[in-house]
Every structure is written in C-alpha cells, then in structure tokens.
Amino acid sequence: MNYTVGLFIPCYIDQFFPEVGKATLELLEKNGCKVIYPEEQTCCGQPMANTGMEEVGKKIYQSMGELFKGCDYIVGPSPSCVYHITKHYDVVEQTPEIKHLRAHTYDLVEFLYDILHIEKLEVSFPYRVGLHKGCHGLRGMQLDNPSELMKDIPSKWGHVLGLVKDIQMTELTRTDECCGFGGTFAVAEEAVSTKMGRDRIADHVNNNVEVITSGDMSCLMHLKGIIDRQKSNLKVMHIANILNGDHI
Amino acid sequence: MSIHAKKASDFISNEERTNWHDGALWHVRNKRDISASKIPEWELLRSTASQIKENVLSNLDNYLIQFEEEAKKNGVHVHWAANDDEHNSIVSAILNKHNAKKVVKSKSMLTEECGLNHFLEDQGIEIIDTDLGERIIQLRDEPPSHIVLPAIHIKKEEVGELFHAKLGTEKGNADPTYLTRAARTHLNHKFFEADAAITGVNFAIAETGGIVICTNEGNADMGCHSAPVHIHCMGLEKLLPKAEHLGVFIRLLARSATGQPSTIYTSHYHKPESGKEMHIVIVDNGRSEQLGKEDFRNSLKCIRCGACMNTCPIYRRSGGHSYHATIPGPIGAILQPNRNLQEYSDLPFASTLCGSCSDVCPVKINIHEQLYKWRQEIYKHNELPKSKIIPLKVTTNILASSTMYNIMGKLARTSLKLLPDFLLYNKLNTWGKNRELPAPPKESFKEWYKKNKHE
Numbered sequence: 001m002n003y004t005v006g007l008f009i010p011c012y013i014d015q016f017f018p019e020v021g022k023a024t025l026e027l028l029e030k031n032g033c034k035v036i037y038p039e040e041q042t043c044c045g046q047p048m049a050n051t052g053m054e055e056v057g058k059k060i061y062q063s064m065g066e067l068f069k070g071c072d073y074i075v076g077p078s079p080s081c082v083y084h085i086t087k088h089y090d091v092v093e094q095t096p097e098i099k100h101l102r103a104h105t106y107d108l109v110e111f112l113y114d115i116l117h118i119e120k121l122e123v124s125f126p127y128r129v130g131l132h133k134g135c136h137g138l139r140g141m142q143l144d145n146p147s148e149l150m151k152d153i154p155s156k157w158g159h160v161l162g163l164v165k166d167i168q169m170t171e172l173t174r175t176d177e178c179c180g181f182g183g184t185f186a187v188a189e190e191a192v193s194t195k196m197g198r199d200r201i202a203d204h205v206n207n208n209v210e211v212i213t214s215g216d217m218s219c220l221m222h223l224k225g226i227i228d229r230q231k232s233n234l235k236v237m238h239i240a241n242i243l244n245g246d247h248i
Numbered sequence: 249m250s251i252h253a254k255k256a257s258d259f260i261s262n263e264e265r266t267n268w269h270d271g272a273l274w275h276v277r278n279k280r281d282i283s284a285s286k287i288p289e290w291e292l293l294r295s296t297a298s299q300i301k302e303n304v305l306s307n308l309d310n311y312l313i314q315f316e317e318e319a320k321k322n323g324v325h326v327h328w329a330a331n332d333d334e335h336n337s338i339v340s341a342i343l344n345k346h347n348a349k350k351v352v353k354s355k356s357m358l359t360e361e362c363g364l365n366h367f368l369e370d371q372g373i374e375i376i377d378t379d380l381g382e383r384i385i386q387l388r389d390e391p392p393s394h395i396v397l398p399a400i401h402i403k404k405e406e407v408g409e410l411f412h413a414k415l416g417t418e419k420g421n422a423d424p425t426y427l428t429r430a431a432r433t434h435l436n437h438k439f440f441e442a443d444a445a446i447t448g449v450n451f452a453i454a455e456t457g458g459i460v461i462c463t464n465e466g467n468a469d470m471g472c473h474s475a476p477v478h479i480h481c482m483g484l485e486k487l488l489p490k491a492e493h494l495g496v497f498i499r500l501l502a503r504s505a506t507g508q509p510s511t512i513y514t515s516h517y518h519k520p521e522s523g524k525e526m527h528i529v530i531v532d533n534g535r536s537e538q539l540g541k542e543d544f545r546n547s548l549k550c551i552r553c554g555a556c557m558n559t560c561p562i563y564r565r566s567g568g569h570s571y572h573a574t575i576p577g578p579i580g581a582i583l584q585p586n587r588n589l590q591e592y593s594d595l596p597f598a599s600t601l602c603g604s605c606s607d608v609c610p611v612k613i614n615i616h617e618q619l620y621k622w623r624q625e626i627y628k629h630n631e632l633p634k635s636k637i638i639p640l641k642v643t644t645n646i647l648a649s650s651t652m653y654n655i656m657g658k659l660a661r662t663s664l665k666l667l668p669d670f671l672l673y674n675k676l677n678t679w680g681k682n683r684e685l686p687a688p689p690k691e692s693f694k695e696w697y698k699k700n701k702h703e
C-alpha cells in the first residue's frame with residue numbers, strides 16, 4: 001500500500017534533534033510511503049496542557065487538524081506527542097479534520113508495526129542496547145506490556161528492534177520505570193526529576209548497556225543531560241535512528 | 249518552588265536515605281507483582297471491583313439507608329457526620345457517656361483526616377494507636393507518611409532509639425523482634441485497661457449491616473474484644489452492596505497492598521456482644537461534593553491499599569511527608585485538592601503522569617488522568633503560579649505562529665551556542681543544576697527540509 005503520510009515533527013525534535021526527523025522521513029520513504037511535511041507545524045500543545053493551561057494551548061489544536069487533513073496517516077517519532085493528540089484533543093470542537101487527525105495519528109514504531117506490518121530491516125547495530133520505555137507510549141498507548149499489568153501485550157518496540165542485525169538487547173532491573181522528565185516537571189520538581197534520571201541511568205550502566213534507546217527523544221534529552229554532566233560514555237539514540245541504520 | 253518540590257528536595261538531599269526508602273517501597277511493589285501474577289483472572293478481578301464500586305457510587309444513597317437499617321436491626325448505633333467536627337463530637341459524646349478516659353485505636357485514615365487524636369487529647373482522653381507503625385509515629389508526634397505503612401520512612405535504628413526513650417528498651421538495641429515484643433507488651437497493657445476501642449472500616453455491607461476490618465496485627469480485634477464499647481468510623485464510600493462482593497475485594501486488597509494473599513486478620517463485625525455497645529459513625533467530610541464532580545468521582549472507589557504509593561517513582565523518592573497531606577502519593581494528589589484547592593494545588597503537579605498508579609490500582613481509578621484534569625482546574629481557579637503561566641503564555645503565542653516559532657527557535661539554538669556556560673547554568677536555569685543542555689544543531693529539521701527536500 002502506498003500511503004500518503006503527513007510527517008509530524010514535534011517542536012523540540014525540530015529544534016534540537018533534526019537527525020531524528022530525518023531518520024523518520026527516510027524510514028517512511030524506504031517503506032513505500034509518500035511523505036509530505038506541512039512546514040507550518042509547530043507544536044502539539046502538550047507543554048501547556050500538562051501544566052494545566054489546556055485552555056491557552058488548545059488554540060494550536062485546530063490548526064494541527066487543518067495542516068494534516070489530506071493525509072492517510074499522520075506519523076511522528078514521539079509517542080508522547082502522538083498520545084497528546086489522540087487522547088487530549090477531545091476538548092476542542094470535533095470537526096472532521098480533528099476527528100481525522102485523532103484517529104489517524106500514529107507514533108513511528110506503532111505505524112511500522114500496526115499499519116506497515118514491518119518484518120524486515122536491512123540494518124545493523126552492533127551494540128548492547130537498553131530500551132527506555134517512555135511512559136506515554138508504554139501505558140498510554142500500550143506499545144509494550146506495562147510491568148504492572150497482568151496481561152500479554154506484545155512489545156512493538158521489541159519487535160522492530162528485533163529486526164535489527166547484531167543488536168544485543170539488554171534486560172534492565174526495573175524494566176519500565178519513569179525517567180523523571182515529565183515536561184515542565186523536569187524543572188518544577190528538579191530534585192526528584194534528576195534523581196529519577198540518575199537512577200534510570202544507573203540501571204542501564206549496571207546492566208552493561210552501551211546505548212539507551214527510546215521512542216521519545218524528550219526522555220533521552222533529559223537522560224543525556226545527566227549523562228553528560230556525569231561525563232559518562234553511555235550513549236543515547238532515538239529508536240528511529242537505529243531502525244534507519246544510522247551510526248553513533 | 250512549590251511546597252512539595254521543596255520538601256522533596258530536602259528529602260533527596262540525603263541521597264542514601266532516599267535510595268533506602270525507594271528500595272523498601274519498590275520491594276513491596278515487587279511483592280505485589282508476584283502475588284498478582286499468580287492470579288490468572290487478576291485483570292478481571294480489577295474490572296469487577298471497579299464495576300461494583302461504580303454501582304455503589306451510583307446508588308450510594310440507597311445503600312447507605314439500607315446499611316443503616318440493617319445495622320440498627322443488629323443492635324448497632326449508627327451516627328451520621330457531615331464533616332470532621334461532627335465526627336469528632338459524636339465520638340467524644342459516646343466516650344463521655346461511658347466516662348471513657350483511656351481509648352485504644354486501630355488504623356484509620358479517616359480519624360487522621362478528622363484530627364481525632366488531638367481533639368480527644370485536648371479533652372484529657374488518652375488515645376493510643378495500636379498498629380505498630382502508627383504507635384511509632386504517634387510516639388514521634390508526627391503524621392503517617394504512608395496509608396498502609398505509616399512508619400515506612402523510619403529506620404529500625406531510629407525505632408530502637410525511640411523505644412529506648414519512650415518504652416525503656418535497651419539502648420542501642422535495634423533488633424526488630426526485640427522491639428516488636430517490647431511494643432506488644434506495652435500495647436497489651438493498653439488493651440486491657442482500655443475503656444473504649446475505635447477502629448477504621450475497610451468494607452461496610454449494605455445487605456447485612458456488618459463491617460469488615462482488615463489488619464495484620466489483630467489489634468482492631470484486641471481492642472474491640474477487650475473494651476466494653478467499640479466505635480467504628482467510616483467514610484461513606486466504604487459500602488459494598490452484598491457480602492458476596494467481599495470475595496472480590498478481599499482478594500485484591502492485601503495483594504495490592506503488600507503482596508499477601510490476604511491480611512492476617514479479616515474480621516467481620518455484625519453486632520455487639522451482650523453487655524457491650526457497638527457504634528458506627530458514617531462520615532461525609534467532602535465526599536459527597538467529590539461524588540458530584542464527574543471527572544473526579546471515581547476517586548471515591550479507593551480501598552486504601554497504598555499500591556499507587558509503592559509504585560509511584562516520585563513518592564518513593566520524595567517521601568510521604570512531602571505531600572503535606574493526610575493521604576499522600578498519587579491518590580492523595582487527586583483527593584486532597586477537593587478538600588482545599590489552594591492548599592493542595594501543588595500536589596497534582598508532583599507527578600510525571602507516568603500512569604503506573606492507574607495500572608496498579610485494584611479498582612482501576614484513572615489516577616493519572618485525574619491529575620491532568622486537576623491541573624486544568626487549578627489553572628482555571630487561578631492557583632497556578634505566575635512563574636508557570638507567563639512563560640507558557642509567551643510560548644503559546646510563539647507556537648501559534650509558524651513564523652514566530654521559526655525565528656524564536658533559531659534564536660534559542662544560536663543563543664545556546666553563543667552564551668557561555670556561566671550564563672546558562674546560573675540560579676535561574678533549573679534545568680542545568682544537575683543536567684547539561686542539548687548541544688544545539690547547526691540547523692533545525694525544518695531548515696534542513698527546505699534545503700534538501702524542496703523541489
């Protein structure tokens with residue numbers, strides 16, 4: 001199937017991690033999608049809404065609906081932002097554009113798994129990799145089985161990473177604890193936020209991880225900030241870059 | 249800085265202690281996981297419990313009336329309290345009627361909420377908490393830091409010192425068995441000389457008028473069996489329609505709380521022994537108001553297992569006292585704002601909205617979604633600090649305009665490159681206190697796309 005996919009690049013990825021956007025674009029194109037990138041896009045409005053200012057932030061929501069109205073699917077490399085659109089855009093008028101947006105916006109990995117049913121990747125990543133399961137993707141979208149739930153939800157992250165050659169996935173002691181980023185929480189509750197981050201990093205280090213990967217660059221930005229302060233050799237890399245065959 | 253953030257920061261400043269606290273609670277969470285994993289129908293049990301409570305909340309008036317009628321038929325005195333003051337007055341009147349001067353009390357978060365201990369102490373009544381953890385914090389004159397494990401923040405060495413000072417145990421002896429025996433001896437005296445016993449209530453059964461109390465120490469039973477009067481204080485949401493529903497809740501409660509299949513004692517009280525008096529005080533204290541708030545009503549399903557605290561990555565690292573509230577942790581953060589939005593407006597922000605609390609909750613309260621909704625309420629009620637509002641309003645205006653966004657983005661990236669570290673890592677830059685900022689790329693994705701993909 002040749003889908004027309006609207007590329008949704010969250011604001012912080014656009015500004016600070018363009019390589020994640022490029023990898024997402026390339027992956028979609030490699031897998032037969034016609035990708036369009038509406039250049040007027042800015043942000044999904046999550047930072048405001050999570051701080052309680054949904055009323056202020058929601059003026060962005062309708063424009064998101066307009067921007068992506070012609071696309072079969074809307075795909076972005078961030079479960080957190082995708083979750084915000086699908087879950088929290090219920091507070092504006094449910095125009096056909098908004099309905100379409102909410103029903104057809106996918107996280108990149110979710111799209112590769114659910115829609116493209118990807119079974120093969122011609123890439124190699126010869127490192128010991130620890131998967132950081134970002135909370136919105138994990139518990140909000142169930143891209144994996146949350147450790148609290150006595151269910152058997154397949155791991156979409158695990159599936160796509162399993163297609164990468166030479167990768168060594170590493171088990172963690174706490175498989176899915178939050179990293180402590182949490183948007184404005186990272187600053188408002190700086191002490192708890194950075195303590196949570198240090199603890200996550202220690203878990204990866206103690207299990208001999210070389211590269212932490214995640215679907216959410218925001219978690220990785222926070223973790224990398226701490227790793228750099230610790231002057232550690234641990235690396236972080238967005239899952240899109242690994243799946244696209246990018247090098248560290 | 250918010251009260252929670254300040255108290256959390258103080259707690260974390262002793263990182264070794266934080267690690268110990270986090271580890272102790274994570275251990276309890278693990279025990280819960282192991283226990284839950286042994287029940288193939290665990291998720292069905294949770295849904296069933298949630299639906300039973302949904303029915304209770306939707307028919308609460310009828311169940312309350314039915315419960316009162318049945319309890320009265322059993323010879324129980326039933327009292328209604330609209331708020332904490334009424335609750336305390338009712339309890340105090342019962343005690344005065346019996347000239348009770350010495351009272352033993354088993355664990356009850358409701359009496360904590362109503363401030364019963366201090367109220368009675370001010371009237372010259374001795375009130376002794378008989379749950380070991382509660383007795384420890386009572387001797388330290390501090391509030392519980394957890395609803396199931398009230399003294400989880402205290403190390404055994406500190407208990408040794410406390411008991412040495414208050415109960416005369418050997419100096420320096422922190423052996424848990426030794427200290428528990430000392431507490432038992434001390435409490436046994438209190439049980440035998442008690443004029444009245446007070447307990448909380450885990451479940452109240454509309455069909456039978458009976459109540460159920462779950463403890464591990466049997467202290468509720470010790471109190472009720474030894475004293476001539478027993479008073480049971482319950483929030484009005486504690487009801488279950490029928491006794492058969494207990495089968496669902498008893499299986500969930502202790503497994504969720506500590507990983508035990510059930511508490512050591514699950515005691516059913518229906519009527520007083522001959523010659524004794526049994527009272528039940530049903531308390532509203534803001535609950536019916538919460539029931540009227542559609543987005544928040546199902547917080548009243550809570551059975552006080554504490555699982556959301558054990559799993560919460562913030563609670564484990566900030567300590568229960570950082571919530572400055574009777575009920576701490578995620579459930580406290582959605583219950584307390586109903587009591588006083590201004591006083592507790594920081595609590596819904598003491599979360600990353602990770603959602604683990606909702607996933608462990610045995611009655612499936614959507615805790616993290618309610619935290620999000622409380623944040624919106626707090627902004628609407630002007631309880632959000634200006635330090636949050638102004639930057640986000642500015643940001644929204646930038647984000648609402650693609651042109652502004654592009655200009656500001658470029659400026660931010662350029663300034664990150666140009667500004668020396670000492671300007672970025674000053675006191676105003678909270679991000680940089682323990683973290684580096686991301687290295688700014690030479691161009692944004694959008695700029696790259698324009699150059700490379702525009703045909």
